Amino acid sequence: MSFQAYIDNIKAKTGKSPEDFKKLAEKKGFLKKGELxxxxxxxxxxxxxxxxxxxxxxxxxxxxxxxxxxxE
Incomplete structure (x- = not known):
């Protein structure tokens, strides 16, 4: 499975994009200003x-x- 296929499947399952997950990860304290x-x-x-x-x-x-x- 390609990397993009993983991302597409995640979006289909959760309704969230990688950017959405980044925002959530910042709220959880995993990222700061977009950096892990x-x-x-x-x-x-x-x-x-x-x-x-x-x-x-x-x-x-x-x-x-x-x-x-x-x-990619």
Missing amino acids: LATVKAGQIVEWLKEDFELGHGHAMAIYATFKGKT
């Missing part, structure tokens, strides 16, 4: 996305990748 805090680990993001949005591990990691700056 150095103290935040991938596992924390994955756990949050699994619990709150019922995303699978791969889909949660795709969102984490967008936080790290990946776009």
Whole structure:
């Protein structure tokens, strides 16, 4: 599955884009001014996305990748 396919599937399931998740992550204290805090680990993001949005591990990691700056 391509990276874009992951993002498209996440949008279809949750109605949220990577930008929406970034805003939510800022409110949770994972990001500051759009940048992932150095103290935040991938596992924390994955756990949050699994619990709150019922995303699978791969889909949660795709969102984490967008936080790290990946776009493709």
